[in-house]
Amino acid sequence: MAHVACTHCHLTFDESVMITEKHQEETLYFCCKGCEGVYHLLQDEGLDTFYEKLGNQTLHPATQSDDDLSRFDLEGFKNKYIKTNSDGLNEISLIIEGIHCSACVWLNEKVLHQTEGIIEATINYSNNKAKVVWDEEVIKLSQIIEKIRSIGYNAYPYDASLQEERNIKTRNDYYTRILVGVFATMNIMWLAIAQYAGYFSGIEKGHKNILTIAEFVLATPTLFYSGWIFFRGAYYGLKNRFVNMDLLVATGASLAYLYSIYAMITEHGEVYFDSVTMIITFILVGKYLEVLSKKQASDTLDKIIGTMPTEATVIKEGEKALVSIENIEIGDIIELKPGEKVAIDGILENGAAAFDESSLTGENEPVHKKASDAILSGTICLDSVIRYRVTKRAEESLLHTITEMLSDSITKKPYIEQLANTISGYFSLTILSIALATYAFWQWHSGSFETALITAIAVIVIACPCALGLATPMATLIGVSRAAKRGILFKESRMLETMAKSTLLALDKTGTITEGKPSVIHLHTQEGFDPGLLLALVQSSNHPVSQGIQEKLHATYPDLTIPTLTDIKSIDAKGITAKSKAQSLAGGNASLMHSLGIESDFRSEHTLFLFAQGGKITATIELQDRIKKAAKETIQALQAQGLKIVMLTGDHEASAHGIATSVGIEVVYHSLLPTDKASLIDKFHKEGEIVVMAGDGINDAIALAKSDIACAMGSGADIAIEVSDVVLLDDSLERLADAFEISQTTFKTVKQNLGFSILYNIVTVPLAVAGYVTPLIAALSMSLSSLIVVANSSRIKLRRKT
Amino acid sequence: MSGSIITMMIGISTFLGALGLAALIWGIRTGQFDDQSKFIDGARFDNEEELRDAIQMEEKKKQAKVKADKEKNYRPVD
Numbered sequence: 001m002a003h004v005a006c007t008h009c010h011l012t013f014d015e016s017v018m019i020t021e022k023h024q025e026e027t028l029y030f031c032c033k034g035c036e037g038v039y040h041l042l043q044d045e046g047l048d049t050f051y052e053k054l055g056n057q058t059l060h061p062a063t064q065s066d067d068d069l070s071r072f073d074l075e076g077f078k079n080k081y082i083k084t085n086s087d088g089l090n091e092i093s094l095i096i097e098g099i100h101c102s103a104c105v106w107l108n109e110k111v112l113h114q115t116e117g118i119i120e121a122t123i124n125y126s127n128n129k130a131k132v133v134w135d136e137e138v139i140k141l142s143q144i145i146e147k148i149r150s151i152g153y154n155a156y157p158y159d160a161s162l163q164e165e166r167n168i169k170t171r172n173d174y175y176t177r178i179l180v181g182v183f184a185t186m187n188i189m190w191l192a193i194a195q196y197a198g199y200f201s202g203i204e205k206g207h208k209n210i211l212t213i214a215e216f217v218l219a220t221p222t223l224f225y226s227g228w229i230f231f232r233g234a235y236y237g238l239k240n241r242f243v244n245m246d247l248l249v250a251t252g253a254s255l256a257y258l259y260s261i262y263a264m265i266t267e268h269g270e271v272y273f274d275s276v277t278m279i280i281t282f283i284l285v286g287k288y289l290e291v292l293s294k295k296q297a298s299d300t301l302d303k304i305i306g307t308m309p310t311e312a313t314v315i316k317e318g319e320k321a322l323v324s325i326e327n328i329e330i331g332d333i334i335e336l337k338p339g340e341k342v343a344i345d346g347i348l349e350n351g352a353a354a355f356d357e358s359s360l361t362g363e364n365e366p367v368h369k370k371a372s373d374a375i376l377s378g379t380i381c382l383d384s385v386i387r388y389r390v391t392k393r394a395e396e397s398l399l400h401t402i403t404e405m406l407s408d409s410i411t412k413k414p415y416i417e418q419l420a421n422t423i424s425g426y427f428s429l430t431i432l433s434i435a436l437a438t439y440a441f442w443q444w445h446s447g448s449f450e451t452a453l454i455t456a457i458a459v460i461v462i463a464c465p466c467a468l469g470l471a472t473p474m475a476t477l478i479g480v481s482r483a484a485k486r487g488i489l490f491k492e493s494r495m496l497e498t499m500a501k502s503t504l505l506a507l508d509k510t511g512t513i514t515e516g517k518p519s520v521i522h523l524h525t526q527e528g529f530d531p532g533l534l535l536a537l538v539q540s541s542n543h544p545v546s547q548g549i550q551e552k553l554h555a556t557y558p559d560l561t562i563p564t565l566t567d568i569k570s571i572d573a574k575g576i577t578a579k580s581k582a583q584s585l586a587g588g589n590a591s592l593m594h595s596l597g598i599e600s601d602f603r604s605e606h607t608l609f610l611f612a613q614g615g616k617i618t619a620t621i622e623l624q625d626r627i628k629k630a631a632k633e634t635i636q637a638l639q640a641q642g643l644k645i646v647m648l649t650g651d652h653e654a655s656a657h658g659i660a661t662s663v664g665i666e667v668v669y670h671s672l673l674p675t676d677k678a679s680l681i682d683k684f685h686k687e688g689e690i691v692v693m694a695g696d697g698i699n700d701a702i703a704l705a706k707s708d709i710a711c712a713m714g715s716g717a718d719i720a721i722e723v724s725d726v727v728l729l730d731d732s733l734e735r736l737a738d739a740f741e742i743s744q745t746t747f748k749t750v751k752q753n754l755g756f757s758i759l760y761n762i763v764t765v766p767l768a769v770a771g772y773v774t775p776l777i778a779a780l781s782m783s784l785s786s787l788i789v790v791a792n793s794s795r796i797k798l799r800r801k802t
Numbered sequence: 803m804s805g806s807i808i809t810m811m812i813g814i815s816t817f818l819g820a821l822g823l824a825a826l827i828w829g830i831r832t833g834q835f836d837d838q839s840k841f842i843d844g845a846r847f848d849n850e851e852e853l854r855d856a857i858q859m860e861e862k863k864k865q866a867k868v869k870a871d872k873e874k875n876y877r878p879v880d
Contacts, residue, residue: 089866102843105843110855113859118862119859119863120859125843135869168836172830175830176827176830176831179823179826179830180827183819187816207808210805210808210809210812211808211812214813218816
């Protein structure tokens with residue numbers, strides 16, 4: 001049977017499962033009702049040029065979200081997210097989910113623009129964030145969200161006043177300052193060439209003065225506008241009683257500038273405006289790179305906060321009422337419908353239900369809860385209506401604590417003092433005092449103010465921290481790019497240094513050591529088993545177990561024909577039932593079979609999937625989460641390097657120990673909640689360890705944010721990737737070992753660079769002090785030393801095993 | 803070469819360069835480079851229809867503003 005593409009989302013499926021429709025001699029195919037609905041809506045609204053713009057891109061199938069819309073019009077929600085702008089209009093920041101390409105942005109903006117009452121709608125393609133301004137008297141927010149959902153996307157609100165705005169502002173500020181600096185440097189360079197040529201081959205005094213004045217004009221904004229950052233840094237440094245590199249740069253540049261003005265006015269001696277702009281611009285670029293690589297505000301954190309329920313249904317004296325979660329008291333009874341997210345912690349009063357706890361434990365299996373079990377906020381009720389008693393206030397509930405801790409730890413990341421920074425502090429102080437001493441000595445020795453000043457300036461210029469300033473960024477930049485080539489993304493370059501110094505590696509189990517999805521280890525079949533029917537059944541579900549079985553079936557039975565099933569019912573936490581012609585089918589766990597009255601006495605320590613045809617079990621399948629390839633070897637290699645390795649998992653003891661022993665990890669912490677993982681990281685910190693944490697789930701996010709270095713798997717949850725410093729794109733542990741290797745090499749190079757710059761200064765500074773170096777030669781040798789540092793750093797790239 | 807010619811050449815070229823710099827900085831300050839992909843797509847989705855759309859949005863904004871002003875200055879008839 002042929003595969004065809006869905007007309008809306010362009011994903012290809014088998015022709016037999018598609019919804020077909022004749023439309024003016026053309027046959028349209030849709031993979032689901034959602035896609036069909038969106039397609040017709042776009043046709044009706046005259047927005048069908050969307051498909052031209054889309055080209056061959058694929059979309060997510062349009063799911064019809066049945067999440068409650070009314071919460072968007074509630075008072076609590078309004079106070080939290082909606083702002084009123086100066087024109088008395090409402091304004092909200094939204095994250096639009098499902099945007100894949102520019103055509104999606106176009107469609108969303110277009111639809112919003114056409115909607116009556118929406119005054120402004122702009123969507124940022126890079127981060128999928130939108131700003132919408134609307135008139136409340138014409139349209140309600142819930143209607144706007146509904147509109148976005150009707151075309152197959154979804155929108156969450158977020159609080160835009162977080163760090164993001166500030167980040168963009170600093171970035172733009174630096175960028176502007178650099179542009180001014182680069183512009184001035186480029187122009188001064190060609191003026192300086194003429195001047196140097198004149199210095200060696202003679203130049204008319206008048207011409208020289210013109211060049212000097214032009215250089216002065218260009219150097220002034222560079223020093224005071226671009227260099228403002230150094231003056232500010234030096235000021236704050238002095239205020240807090242320490243000497244930093246900013247002070248050295250600021251004094252060096254301004255002394256050279258002042259002396260050049262003096263030389264310009266007296267028409268005596270050489271001017272050094274070019275050195276002034278170059279020092280400022282180069283070091284500013286280094287600083288900008290640092291700012292740029294600083295972590296972006298956590299977009300995904302916004303997403304989690306945005307999906308946090310703001311209201312819950314409280315039962316009071318037999319009446320239901322929606323109450324804002326801040327006003328819910330301990331002891332209140334809350335009703336929970338299937339699909340709803342728990343807002344407040346509590347204890348289940350009566351009834352039973354399956355809960356999706358994956359956001360807390362990382363395990364995909366739904367957890368069955370019965371009366372007097374604890375209900376945790378952040379979990380999702382899957383199958384029945386239940387009532388539970390509140391035991392904690394909203395702000396003490398787990399979900400709230402987690403988001404709170406996350407936003408805290410993102411801003412207050414433990415931070416190991418950088419080697420270069422400490423060194424450059426002492427270095428700056430030493431150079432400044434040497435320069436001062438030199439000035440004093442020459443003033444006393446020669447009695448000439450000019451000679452004394454020139455020598456002192458030569459000392460500062462030759463010791464210009466360019467090489468020192470470049471030593472770390474240059475090496476780490478190359479280290480980071482080499483890591484990126486091997487599928488390891490370092491988000492911040494200074495993380496290489498921290499990683500090289502780390503002493504403890506904490507690994508999450510599911511998704512980090514193991515693949516995080518069950519795969520079939522045994523398939524027992526009995527007479528009458530039809531693999532085609534089983535495949536058709538498991539294809540109707542996207543539960544990880546079904547996917548594991550699908551993979552196995554495709555591998556064992558190629559060329560299966562898939563019969564059409566009817567009456568497909570998915571029973572949460574149990575399995576799926578369906579009908580094929582007259583035969584009834586059921587696939588799921590033992591409790592499903594039990595409830596259907598099908599006898600089975602098969603027991604297994606692994607996850608069990610039973611398949612019944614016509615009331616008789618024909619296949620039993622055992623599944624287990626597999627350990628990743630080369631996990632054991634990698635862990636042993638890392639242990640051999642002297643790294644302590646521990647395992648942190650939300651899973652129960654038996655399975656945690658099973659996995660740990662098979663990969664050779666001795667220290668295991670099991671049954672941990674996200675907050676427990678985080679406090680363990682804190683404990684390691686107290687013991688003086690530098691912690692690298694690797695994980696992939698929402699449940700690891702706080703621990704990741706707390707650790708010194710957080711490694712996330714590329715396929716992990718968005719929030720985990722967002723808070724981490726290192727992302728391993730191909731999810732393998734070997735990459736983790738590579739990351740350690742690269743960071744160690746880089747750190748070694750950084751040390752070499754620093755050593756060289758210091759050695760260079762030890763040799764040249766005495767020469768300058770002795771008066772053998774004119775500022776011109778000092779400026780040249782300063783550039784040379786920077787070049788050597790750059791060359792040494794590029795050696796990282798030439799390392800073996802690239 | 804006389805000094806005045808050199809002065810003029812340096813002056814004019816630096817001035818022109820500075821104009822370009824100012825334009826670039828203006829672009830950054832007004833957020834025109836914040837979303838790179840959209841910036842590029844702007845050229846792809848550029849036609850009469852988009853233009854009409856933009857005008858329509860401007861109109862909407864103006865109307866909203868007029869309405870808001872009216873409300874602000876509203877005084878009950880006395």
